Amino acid sequence: MKKEELSEDELLDQVTSTEYKYGFTTKMDSDTIPKGLSEDVVRLISKKKNEPEWMLKYRLEAYKIWLSMEEPDWANVKYKKPNYQDIIYYSAPQPKKKLDSLDDLDPELKKTFDKLGISVNEQKRLSNVAVDIVMDSVSVATSFKSTLAKLGIIFCSISEAIQEHPELVKRYLGTVVPSGDNFFSALNAAVFSDGSFCYIPKGSKCPMELSTYFRINEAGTGQFERTLLIADEGSYVSYLEGCTAPQRDENQLHAAVVELIALDNAEIKYSTVQNWYPGNKDGIGGVFNFVTKRGICHKNSKISWTQVETGSAVTWKYPSCILKGDNSVGEFFSVAVTNNFQQADTGTKMIHLGKNSKSTIIAKGICAGKSDGSYRGLVHISKGAKNSRNFSQCDSLLMGDKCGSHTFPYIEVKNNSSQVEHEATTSKIGEDQIFYCNQRGIGTEEAIALIVNGYCKDVLNQLPMEFAVEAQKLLEISLEGSVG
Template sequence: MTSTSTRDLVSQPYKYGFVTEIETDKIAKGLSEDVVRLISAKKEEPAFLLDFRLKAFRHWLTLDEPDWAALGYSAIDYQDIVYYAAPKQQEKKASLDEVDPKLLETFDKLGIPLSEQKRLSNVAVDAVFDSVSIATTYKEKLAEHGVVFCSFSEAVKEHPELIERYLGSVVASNDNYFAALNSAVFSDGSFVFIPKGVECPMELSTYFRINSGDTGQFERTLIVAEEGASVSYLEGCTAPMFDTNQLHAAVVELVALDDASIKYSTVQNWYAGDENGVGGIYNFVTKRGQCRGDRSRISWTQVETGSAITWKYPSCLLQGADSVGEFYSVALTNNCQQADTGTKMIHVGPRTRSTIVSKGISAGRSSNSYRGLVQMGPNAKGARNYSQCDSMLIGDQAAANTYPYIRSQQPQAAIEHEASTCRISEDQLFYLQSRGIGFEEAVSMMVSGFCRDVFNQLPMEFAAEADKLLALKLEGSVG
């Protein structure tokens, strides 16, 4: 090979790795019932929420951390984490002009301008910094349509009845270890409510930023689409570079009633650690959507490029008759990153349909596993699933695994599963190079070709972004 080598290619610096110097209101490290009560008190929560937290915490104490995933990492010391950190400012601001300019500047640097003049024209953004939401754009305009889009804390104050009705209704507080932890200590996140018959007039987006080095981020997102409503929602994530690991354990719940449709897209670019695997985010996330109503539809699209550890299975519970679940995923791992990700499609109702398209790319010494469950319940007559899981290996030290689980209790359900593994071959690269295309561009062309089916599912504004992100992540990884 010429002077470029696949292994050198991946060492592109992470450009979101800066830390914002800002005074924070942090509680002491450690987790106990008192800490849970303290978080709830700081947020002036109603009694039902404190009860929800305490129940979750007591249950969490009885659980063991799961170890079935194909992941290896040093034990997490749950007493060495700060469970609440917020930039010091009084109250949530009525207008952006009152938000600390340092925070606005931070989001500017991340490419998420929040100020009136610069903000994205057709995307409403909720910006979450460490444990709290600092601003939400276009709230008034959305309110005209009856759409509620605000931070979770605000929703608790302004729409407690909705929170009480839906919180924990899809992911119960005792669902799993990390969901229970989140339910006990979650600090903020986004809430979306689309009333009956309303098509949300713009893209909604939440941008999560971890800033503190010793803080865990536990956000909670809840999206409810009533009968006939539809919404497209996107989340983005970044964090500074620290040589310690930060824990991120989020819970996302989606509820779609009759004929409702929710499209949820994620571009995850948490700090992944350095080339030797030092530092990076531990990302343990529970995401689940419930197609509660007939003919409802939930679609997950994820582009996972960051985090040292990814443990994440956005799932669909297909309850309503003729409801549809979709999962489109690109997971890229490089250096020492490890990802164990996939989905669960639980077919309960008749004629429910699901599609799974997973593209895993492993470079460096990373390990990338697809883990997915397709389950056909006894009433899922005429239900169908199609799964396609493709893996691409770059270099000769990366690993790719596929763990498909299929369970069917319904003889009249159809399940199709296809899987493939490929490697970017020297001959393919040479072919592109011999046509004047540079080595790195050749790699990124092949990778984005591989991911095209998934990128096509992203909202247009973000598809190009995702393409660039992948190219950036792979720089230096091939050779």
């Protein structure tokens, strides 16, 4: 009740003057290669990772494709294009010996994780989450590996997978997001240094949440991780992804590629809480988050993307589903919060190819400060996708009169047995809503919190328990002073 007298303007001030809590750096030795990108650098990365010949070939091909491509500029974001020769493409925390158990973890590293609030220890047994941690470019710790191995589930870093399960990587890598798909996917394919790999065998249900935590530490580095997740026939997995970065004045590039493969009757639930450093309140620094995420659904399978986007100076990502199989289901739930000078151009693509395929899109944008948020989505119903169904809803909530909110949905329907609905609204929190709450003894600040919470509920409900709590906290930080 104490802050009840705060006017709306004051509240907005509070909202826009929030600090990033994960902005520290960890002092650690790291194995870093010189800045710049060339064929030699690609070879060097491959060599450092001790990769087989086919992998090097894959990288070099991607590099050639990348050279022939131009950086796209169609998104509704403005930023200074990164100088690709001024980025360090490989940085690994030292010492880099193989870890058998988490007790061997570098104490500095451990401290970092404790600060981040990720406990790579027994606590995880309680919360039942297996974590793979990627720092800068290299996977540093994977927990619960042996427990999972008993069930035939492979959960490891992708470089390990390249060494130990080359047949799986070879078969699926680049099948959903080919190297030449776009500028950033080509760059990623050429220089990716690590990431997570996961394989769920036929008919098994992964007993715990799998999770990857990404962290950029070294200055001047770019993070290019690659995630490959394969759910074999009839399996189920829920996968979580989180990320943070130190506070720096420069713009760091994060160009990841995530590929999901859901074979017949499989289900993948992929949740992201994205909290890269968003830059300070004058818009200096922050991470450029240019990510390609795509999944393919075979017969009767389901892929569900849930994302809470609060970080990054510039976000440019469209987690997509290719609904190839009959009766496949694609879902996309998103909350994107932008504050200060953040810009986000995010959304999804639902490509309906199979009969009776269904997709749902719920996108909620919250814009504050001088930020810009855009929803860009494609719903494509091909001629063969009979009786397919799509429902899209994208709403924007504006907080402050200097921010912008935009929607760019593309709807393409090529047959007459499908139904598509799309709706979008843009508004601010109604004065009448706040007044109603005030009347019932709820302070203005709590009322805003209540309304924002309710507004995001559809999406937050989709997150696994552990993440829902974190996401709530993040919303609080991002819109501090108005969300509780």
